[in-house]
Amino acid sequence: MDSEQRLVVVSNxxxxxxxxxxxxxxxxxxxxxxxxxxxPILRRNDGIWIGWPGDPSGGGxxxxxxxxxxxxxxRRFIVVDLPxxxxxxxxxxxxxxxxxxxxxxxxxxxxxxxxxxxxxxxxNRMFHDVVVENARAGDLIWVHDYQLMLLPAMLRQSLPDARxxxxxxxxxxxxxxxxLLPGREDLLQGLLGADLIAFHTHAHLQHFRSALLRxxxxxxxxxxxxxxxxxxxxxxxxIGIAPEEFRGMLEGNAQTRHFxxxxxxxxxxxxxxxxxxxxxxxxxxxxxxxxxxRLLERNADLRGRVTLIQVAVPSREKAPFYAQLRRQVxxxxxxxxxxxxxxxxxxxxHLNRGISRAQLVALYAVADIGWVNPLRDGMNLVAKEYxxxxxxxxVLVLSELTGAAEEMGEALLVNPFDEERTAEAIERALDxxxxxxxxxxxxxxxxxxxxxxxxxxxxxxxxxxxxxxERARRVEELPGQASPEAIAASYRAARERVLCFSYEGTLAxxxxxxxxxxxxxxLEKTIARLAADPANLVALxxxxxxxxxxxxxxGIPGLWMAAEHGALIRPxxxxxxxxxxxxxxxxxxxxxMSVLEQFADRAPGSVIDEREYSVAWHYRxxxxxxxDWLAGELAGFLERMLSETQVSAVRGHKCVEIRPLWIxxxxxxxxxxxxxxxxxxxFALGSDRADEDVFGRMGPRAWTVRVGRAPSSxxxxxxxxxxxxxxxxxxxxxx
Ligand code: ADQ
Numbered sequence: 001m002d003s004e005q006r007l008v009v010v011s012n013x014x015x016x017x018x019x020x021x022x023x024x025x026x027x028x029x030x031x032x033x034x035x036x037x038x039x040p041i042l043r044r045n046d047g048i049w050i051g052w053p054g055d056p057s058g059g060g061x062x063x064x065x066x067x068x069x070x071x072x073x074x075r076r077f078i079v080v081d082l083p084x085x086x087x088x089x090x091x092x093x094x095x096x097x098x099x100x101x102x103x104x105x106x107x108x109x110x111x112x113x114x115x116x117x118x119x120x121x122x123x124n125r126m127f128h129d130v131v132v133e134n135a136r137a138g139d140l141i142w143v144h145d146y147q148l149m150l151l152p153a154m155l156r157q158s159l160p161d162a163r164x165x166x167x168x169x170x171x172x173x174x175x176x177x178x179x180l181l182p183g184r185e186d187l188l189q190g191l192l193g194a195d196l197i198a199f200h201t202h203a204h205l206q207h208f209r210s211a212l213l214r215x216x217x218x219x220x221x222x223x224x225x226x227x228x229x230x231x232x233x234x235x236x237x238x239i240g241i242a243p244e245e246f247r248g249m250l251e252g253n254a255q256t257r258h259f260x261x262x263x264x265x266x267x268x269x270x271x272x273x274x275x276x277x278x279x280x281x282x283x284x285x286x287x288x289x290x291x292x293x294r295l296l297e298r299n300a301d302l303r304g305r306v307t308l309i310q311v312a313v314p315s316r317e318k319a320p321f322y323a324q325l326r327r328q329v330x331x332x333x334x335x336x337x338x339x340x341x342x343x344x345x346x347x348x349x350h351l352n353r354g355i356s357r358a359q360l361v362a363l364y365a366v367a368d369i370g371w372v373n374p375l376r377d378g379m380n381l382v383a384k385e386y387x388x389x390x391x392x393x394x395v396l397v398l399s400e401l402t403g404a405a406e407e408m409g410e411a412l413l414v415n416p417f418d419e420e421r422t423a424e425a426i427e428r429a430l431d432x433x434x435x436x437x438x439x440x441x442x443x444x445x446x447x448x449x450x451x452x453x454x455x456x457x458x459x460x461x462x463x464x465x466x467x468x469x470e471r472a473r474r475v476e477e478l479p480g481q482a483s484p485e486a487i488a489a490s491y492r493a494a495r496e497r498v499l500c501f502s503y504e505g506t507l508a509x510x511x512x513x514x515x516x517x518x519x520x521x522x523l524e525k526t527i528a529r530l531a532a533d534p535a536n537l538v539a540l541x542x543x544x545x546x547x548x549x550x551x552x553x554x555g556i557p558g559l560w561m562a563a564e565h566g567a568l569i570r571p572x573x574x575x576x577x578x579x580x581x582x583x584x585x586x587x588x589x590x591x592x593m594s595v596l597e598q599f600a601d602r603a604p605g606s607v608i609d610e611r612e613y614s615v616a617w618h619y620r621x622x623x624x625x626x627x628d629w630l631a632g633e634l635a636g637f638l639e640r641m642l643s644e645t646q647v648s649a650v651r652g653h654k655c656v657e658i659r660p661l662w663i664x665x666x667x668x669x670x671x672x673x674x675x676x677x678x679x680x681x682x683f684a685l686g687s688d689r690a691d692e693d694v695f696g697r698m699g700p701r702a703w704t705v706r707v708g709r710a711p712s713s714x715x716x717x718x719x720x721x722x723x724x725x726x727x728x729x730x731x732x733x734x735x
Contacts, residue, residue, distance in 0.1 A: 008134070050080060056087055096319050135162065164464070166191055196464045219624075233463060253358055285325070289348065397426060477711050505687040540560070543614075544611070545563055614659035614660075707721055
């Protein structure tokens with residue numbers, strides 16, 4: 001990042017927790033994956049970190065900020081004070097009892113309280129206020145995690161030009177599970193305020209896209225989605241650690257070396273398995289203990305020879321299920337030790353607390369096996385820390401339900417629910433020949449070093465920058481908003497005019513059926529008034545067949561009409577339609593129709609619209625995801641089938657259209673301009689890709705107006721078909 005780009009990190013928790021103790025403020029480093037990953041990055045980038053310090057008493061005491069500044073040691077921490085009630089409902093409530101269980105596939109642990117949802121909104125608003133108060137132009141705002149999913153859109157409203165990135169540290173679940181959450185649409189919309197939304201893995205990203213489609217009705221591309229005229233980048237960016245912090249301690253930290261020699265002494269002749277987690281039901285701790293018991297049950301020779309050191313730092317102790325989990329873990333540890341311990345051997349050493357980094361690194365280094373067993377985890381940094389701290393002889397046993405499993409294929413991957421096979425994997429790890437251990441560990445170590453936290457954050461920052469620059473460029477390219485006054489004034493001043501309107505999606509809604517795309521009230525009269533002026537040539541282009549146009553607009557004298565995109569034309573004043581192209585063949589239609597019928601059969605709710613020279617398959621009412629998938633299949637199939645013909649299959653919005661290549665709206669426009677070569681007022685209205693050609697043909701000085709705001713070769717835009725009709729009314733009224 002260059003120097004004037006400041007990094008603003010926003011997360012629920014600051015990397016320190018502060019508590020009052022008598023007259024003093026006690027400051028303690030927070031533990032957890034987010035802090036581990038972001039802290040070194042903030043130190044490098046000279047940024048600020050905005051978050052809640054874990055102190056429910058609220059602000060108001062200047063000595064508190066001083067204590068925080070002292071603890072920050074050169075970093076800048078800005079506090080968001082959340083009232084106790086909000087913390088309870090927002091953090092313990094909606095974040096940890098609704099989003100956390102649902103996103104980790106624990107729907108049975110999910111509970112919902114509408115009050116908590118309101119507090120979630122309120123808390124996101126409070127974060128918003130502090131960010132807006134502290135942000136400077138040019139800042140790059142990096143919003144973290146599931147507690148702040150509404151924040152990007154709130155910030156986008158207040159700071160439309162800000163560069164905003166969002167990273168989700170936990171899994172994004174399948175849309176089937178995601179849809180359980182009340183507030184789901186708002187969460188999606190909240191994220192769409194960012195320039196970049198990133199996840200640990202492609203699987204999470206695909207789930208997010210599927211939720212956008214199935215829950216939000218928003219279509220996306222592989223790595224981007226359009227919303228409110230902006231393109232939002234989507235990426236999979238697996239988080240890393242700062243490996244040298246671990247390796248360095250092993251080499252040079254006196255405390256680490258002290259712990260290391262102590263452990264080597266204490267566990268001499270024994271094999272060590274280490275596991276380190278926050279005490280959370282997603283981490284699979286009871287299952288690990290049961291698996292370990294099974295291992296001892298079936299391998300008498302391992303008794304006395306292998307020790308499981310389990311470090312579990314308590315977290316979220318006020319939330320339900322956590323106290324229960326703690327009891328369950330203590331009971332299991334007690335049972336296993338009660339059953340198997342000997343005077344000189346404790347099978348499970350259970351530390352129910354956080355330990356220092358020095359001690360952690362020594363444990364990792366001494367362990368023969370690092371056992372990472374979550375039932376679901378966004379990434380899991382412990383797996384990477386174990387690899388970075390290992391001296392080459394260890395084996396990583398890793399749950400395949402973690403994000404880490406996707407990039408750590410040299411680990412022994414296990415399904416933690418399958419106790420038997422997991423126990424077998426531990427046996428295999430204990431028996432693994434030393435060369436194999438070294439080879440596997442070396443491959444893992446190289447990857448952990450390469451894909452480290454700095455590479456991760458640099459890529460994230462770079463991508464936000466790129467996405468924001470692209471947004472700024474697109475805003476410049478966007479057409480200006482059409483001014484009805486200016487258009488009407490130019491209309492009045494002209495001597496001769498050509499006016500050409502696309503119909504579906506422009507003046508009327510785009511629908512599959514006749515009824516859906518019937519003209520809005522008053523449109524026919526407005527067009528008739530325009531067409532009645534002898535100085536005007538007025539033309540309408542539709543995708544529908546001639547019968548519909550005839551019925552809706554056939555009574556307007558002088559109106560030019562083009563049906564089926566311009567395949568059939570009725571010139572102004574004529575009563576007959578004629579084909580735009582001689583020698584038309586429609587032989588292709590019969591085989592295409594039989595294919596379409598098969599597809600329509602497979603997608604309930606989809607319909608075939610057969611016309612004289614073209615056919616379309618519409619699936620607006622079908623399941624969106626299945627419909628999209630089927631449309632891709634259909635377009636691909638027809639492309640192969642029609643490759644030798646002059647007919648092509650084109651994907652449109654929720655439809656696939658099959659029509660001869662020679663059908664071009666622009667050709668029709670050409671004809672209109674030839675008809676009135678002296679026109680000094682040219683006007684075109686359109687809304688889809690084919691209309692871009694129309695705008696181009698109209699020439700650079702024409703009044704070209706696109707319905708809907710998006711990059712376009714039109715000079716102007718107007719929000720909706722209603723506004724487009726209003727424009728026509730203004731012109732008709734000023735002639
Ligand atoms: P967490 O759920 O907190 O993180 P994890 O990635 O394993 O999970 O990170 C835990 C961190 O806390 C590690 O750095 C570990 O060393 C430390 N830690 C855990 N227990 C400890 C103990 N008893 N003593 C000392 N330190 C301890 C969330 C997501 C993860 C994701 C990270 C980062 O749930 O899936 O990997 O964010 O994105």
